[in-house]
Amino acid sequence: MTTQFPTPANELDRILTLSDFNVDYSNFDDQFKDLAKLAASVAGTEISLVGLIDSYTQWIISGHGMEIQQTPREETVCQYTIMEEDHLEIENLSMDSRFQEKPFVTKDPNLRYYYGIPLKSEGHNIGTLCLLDRSAKKLAPEKTELLKIIAEEIVNRLKTYKTIELLRHKVTEVTDTKNKVVHDIRGPLGGIIGLAQIISEQGKDNNMDEVLEFINLIHKSGNSILELADEILSAEKKTTVKVKGDELNLRVFREKLEKLYVPQAKIKGIKFTVSISPETETVPFPKNKLLQITGNLISNAIKFTPQGGNVQVNLVLTARENPNVLRISVTDSGSGLTQSQIDNIIEGTSTSTEGTDGEAGYGFGLALVKHLIDGLRGSFNITSDQAGATFEVILPQ
Structure with missing residues (x-):
């Protein structure tokens, strides 16, 4: 039997709006700490939390009075708040049938009061x-x-962060254009220098002293410009090993996935591992939507893997192709999928079911993944047998 959980009528649009922020849920605490503390002071409460709700999880990006990073969406009060237009106030959680048996009410921290305000962007409660x-x-x-x-x-x-990320992306594009220009001027400059050298070598036969002097100046100037071009290209190559704000590399990508999803796996008693291709682990690539795509696949895999099972993520960047290609595979040891279920996921017509421990199914996690992959001109493949399922994403970088 599938338990009904509160789901906004515009849920897919809502999580797409959230994904547009391209948020890394692990590095926002300092940016909102002051607002969280101020909110607790205004309300006169012990605890204040700022949370973003995706398909499976409420991510606490900052807070005051409680150390918590994430909560399964179905275990939160906030899943009801995003259904509201204005706010949700519950004066005594122990008197509300929806929450009176929840561990956060019956055990430490023994919460009683809740007041929630939706965070709205483009008409959606994110x-x-x-x-x-x-x-x-x-x-x-x-x-x-x-x-x-x-x-x-x-x-x-959050919108300011989004704008800064877009500007960073534009700066990267400008840098790439500069790189192209440098490459483009090398050819003509090389030709000029070569021609000047030939004329210089045959100059005595031409008996053109003034021309030779002029050509020698061109030769020297051309060499100087060529050396400058080499310096610019060399500087660009040196900076490619660094990860900018709008980039990841495989090593950083793995660290972020482990930080975000190891807790989910531990709670359910699942072994979670992330492997990367070592030969390209420091090569940077755009992080555009990668955490949203991979995170939803991981949460889905954990949802359908029983206790004692395994979820494995493999990240491979092939840098020999043009463009580079990033391959993400998420493999679980769950009960597997039928071909009909695979077809429904690929076609975007799948319906939600409960996980192996009764976890909520909101029905939009894989739909979001498919939408984001299509937007990035990638491909999405699913294979399955009785030993589990593998979700593979291939994205040109």
């Missing part, structure tokens, strides 16, 4: 600012208005 306390209470109207202002500022900062 996350929440939530206030929590161990005592039941009710907020005064003037405080709620201040909290809404703080929630708007959180979204504004």
Whole structure:
């Protein structure tokens, strides 16, 4: 039997809006810490959390009063908040049938009060600012208005981050254009220098002293420009091993995936491993949507892998091709998929089911993956047998 969980009518559009921010959920704490603390101060609560809700998980990108990084979406109060237009207030969680048996109510931290405000972008609720306390209470109207202002500022900062990332991408494009220009001028300059050298070598026969002097100057100037071009290209090659804000390399990619998804695997008792191709582990590539694509595949694999099973991620960057090609494969040891189920996923018509431990199925994780891969002009393949399933993504870089 499939449990019904609250899902916005525009869920696919909602998670697509979130994916457009291209957020790395692991490195935002410092940027929102001040707002989280301010919100707790305004509300008079012990705890304040800033969370973004994707297909499977609520990611806590910053907080005050509680150390927590992620929560399964179906275990949160905030999954109900993103269904609201304005806010959700629950004065006593222990009196609400939806939450009174939840561990965060019956055990430490023994929460009672909840107040949540949706974080809105382009008309979609991508996350929440939530206030929590161990005592039941009710907020005064003037405080709620201040909290809404703080929630708007959180979204504004997210939009600023998005804009900066776009600008970084544009700067990268400009750098690539400069690189191309340098390559383009090398040919003509080399020709000029070669011609000048030939004329210089035959100059005595031509008896053109003034021309020879002029040609020698061209020769020297041309060599200087060519040396400058080599310096620029050399500098560009030296910087390619560094990872800019809008890039990843396989080593950094693996570290981020382990940080984000090892906790999910441990909670369920699953072995989670990430392997990379060592020969290209430091070659940079754009991080555009990669965490969203791979993260949804990993969460889906964990969902359908029983306790004691394995989820393996393999990341391979082939740098000999033009363009480079990134191959991502996620393999689980679950019950596998039928050909009909595989076809439905590829066609975007699959429906949600519960995981092996009754985890929620919201039905849009793999649909999001397929949409993002298509947008990046990649390919998506699924193979399966009784030993599990493998999801493979191939993306030109």
